[in-house]
Amino acid sequence: MSRSGPARSGPEPVGVGALGRISHDLRVTGSPTPGLEELRLHDTRTRQVRRFVPLAPPKVGIYSCGPTVYAPQHLGNMRSQLFPDLLRRVLMAAGYDVTYVTNITDVGHLVADRDDTDDKMELAAAESGKSAAEIADLYTEQWADDRRRLGCLEPDIRPKAASHIAEQIAMVEALEAQRHTYLIDDGVYFDVATFPRYAEFAHLDLDGLATRGRVEHIEAKRHPADFALWKLTPPGVERQQEWDSPWGRGFPGWHIECSAMATKYLGDRFDIHTGGIDHVHPHHTNEVAQSECVLDVHPWVGTWLHNEFLDLGGEKISKSAGHVLTVDSLVERGIDPLAFRYFFLQAHYRQQQAFSFEAVEAAGTALRRVIGHAVAARDAGGTPDPAKVEPHRRRFWSALADDLNAPQALAAVWEAVRAADLAPADVWAFLADADRALGFGLIEAKAPDADQSGSDPRIDTLVAERQAARDRKDFATADRIRDELAAEGIELVDTATGPSWSRR
Numbered sequence: 001m002s003r004s005g006p007a008r009s010g011p012e013p014v015g016v017g018a019l020g021r022i023s024h025d026l027r028v029t030g031s032p033t034p035g036l037e038e039l040r041l042h043d044t045r046t047r048q049v050r051r052f053v054p055l056a057p058p059k060v061g062i063y064s065c066g067p068t069v070y071a072p073q074h075l076g077n078m079r080s081q082l083f084p085d086l087l088r089r090v091l092m093a094a095g096y097d098v099t100y101v102t103n104i105t106d107v108g109h110l111v112a113d114r115d116d117t118d119d120k121m122e123l124a125a126a127e128s129g130k131s132a133a134e135i136a137d138l139y140t141e142q143w144a145d146d147r148r149r150l151g152c153l154e155p156d157i158r159p160k161a162a163s164h165i166a167e168q169i170a171m172v173e174a175l176e177a178q179r180h181t182y183l184i185d186d187g188v189y190f191d192v193a194t195f196p197r198y199a200e201f202a203h204l205d206l207d208g209l210a211t212r213g214r215v216e217h218i219e220a221k222r223h224p225a226d227f228a229l230w231k232l233t234p235p236g237v238e239r240q241q242e243w244d245s246p247w248g249r250g251f252p253g254w255h256i257e258c259s260a261m262a263t264k265y266l267g268d269r270f271d272i273h274t275g276g277i278d279h280v281h282p283h284h285t286n287e288v289a290q291s292e293c294v295l296d297v298h299p300w301v302g303t304w305l306h307n308e309f310l311d312l313g314g315e316k317i318s319k320s321a322g323h324v325l326t327v328d329s330l331v332e333r334g335i336d337p338l339a340f341r342y343f344f345l346q347a348h349y350r351q352q353q354a355f356s357f358e359a360v361e362a363a364g365t366a367l368r369r370v371i372g373h374a375v376a377a378r379d380a381g382g383t384p385d386p387a388k389v390e391p392h393r394r395r396f397w398s399a400l401a402d403d404l405n406a407p408q409a410l411a412a413v414w415e416a417v418r419a420a421d422l423a424p425a426d427v428w429a430f431l432a433d434a435d436r437a438l439g440f441g442l443i444e445a446k447a448p449d450a451d452q453s454g455s456d457p458r459i460d461t462l463v464a465e466r467q468a469a470r471d472r473k474d475f476a477t478a479d480r481i482r483d484e485l486a487a488e489g490i491e492l493v494d495t496a497t498g499p500s501w502s503r504r
């Protein structure tokens with residue numbers, strides 16, 4: 001495969017929060033950021049938290065699997081956008097020149113990630129009466145807008161699968177020439193038996209897969225793990241999206257698009273690939289197999305990062321589970337989308353996070369408090385004392401350097417705004433710097449509406465629950481509630497007349 005340099009297009013990245021348009025020049029970091037001298041990330045392939053070392057510093061290439069644009073993206077999908085946005089911001093703050101690529105899947109992604117079901121785009125087109133291209137445009141723009149409302153930086157490159165058919169055919173041809181494929185009526189398949197490392201990436205039990213029988217109704221597949229590289233349009237069928245190929249009219253399999261586009265824009269090997277945890281197998285396992293065969297490289301990607309699900313009562317939030325929760329669902333309830341960003345930062349990306357509107361509303365309250373502190377400190381003016389700010393910066397950034405420990409970084413934010421020894425100018429210096437990762441748009445933020453400190457029934461209830469737990473000597477529960485309140489910026493004071501609370 002030919003290696004081509006990153007083709008930057010469009011303006012420089014711009015972060016846009018709900019609070020207004022904000023220019024972020026995160027590439028210019030000046031002096032090194034304290035705490036980010038060494039970055040440690042959890043790599044899925046090796047199952048280890050390892051020191052991050054780029055292939056060709058200061059450049060870092062990141063590829064994130066993007067949306068299949070047949071429907072609005074639910075909030076679980078958006079967690080897979082917020083997580084690499086945080087990663088990218090931390091790398092930029094560490095001084096790296098990051099190229100961020102995320103793809104648009106507008107063809108080839110079959111229902112339930114299988115080879116024997118229908119293409120999600122064709123199904124959506126048939127159901128809506130719109131063309132597949134119209135649907136792709138509609139939901140691509142909605143996804144891009146949702147990202148902006150969540151404070152994500154614009155991708156440097158966002159290639160579309162249907163615009164990279166030639167690259168995908170070329171990769172399948174190369175795999176065929178290397179005898180990694182076989183042709184059946186259904187299409188061209190990758191033969192996993194030709195890639196001995198196939199099971200390594202996801203720790204798969206291939207023999208178990210083989211003996212458990214075939215769940216897919218493609219009888220000619222040699223092994224259940226074999227996967228489609230090029231699907232042939234059956235005789236008599238006409239698809240909206242199909243192309244000529246050396247094997248006949250058809251369309252690319254889902255996995256090949258990411259191998260082809262990542263390689264085109266980031267080179268034969270690159271630093272970081274991200275995706276949701278559900279992509280480890282089959283999608284990323286298959287990307288690795290194709291890419292390492294055709295490019296003759298290992299490892300193809302330096303670090304693989306996967307985020308856990310957003311959880312709704314034990315069920316992952318997805319369209320198939322009957323819950324279509326989107327950024328618009330938040331707005332309809334009067335919740336600032338950036339509250340969801342704050343909520344995302346309250347859990348580590350490798351932990352499942354339980355979703356509820358109440359939890360996101362609470363995150364919104366905490367966010368307004370942060371913004372209130374930021375605006376007051378910013379407008380107070382004055383000159384910061386770097387020696388006083390430095391330890392707080394170090395605490396904040398070293399939390400993120402430790403495999404993106406965002407909850408700990410948020411704790412460092414609250415410590416700084418409460419620190420008795422910091423003047424307003426110091427607090428503002430800290431927050432303006434931290435916002436490079438937080439992405440709340442503090443530089444141009446307006447003062448939030450005055451809130452009703454001391455008259456919040458939900459907080460009053462939690463405080464009462466904590467007091468009841470203390471009374472029955474259930475100190476574990478009492479401490480848990482106090483910690484939860486602290487994470488919202490609420491401070492409890494036990495007085496002789498009972499507990500009182502205040503927002504800080």
Ligand SMILES: [Zn+2]
Pocket residue numbers: 064065066258283
């Ligand atoms: Zn992908």
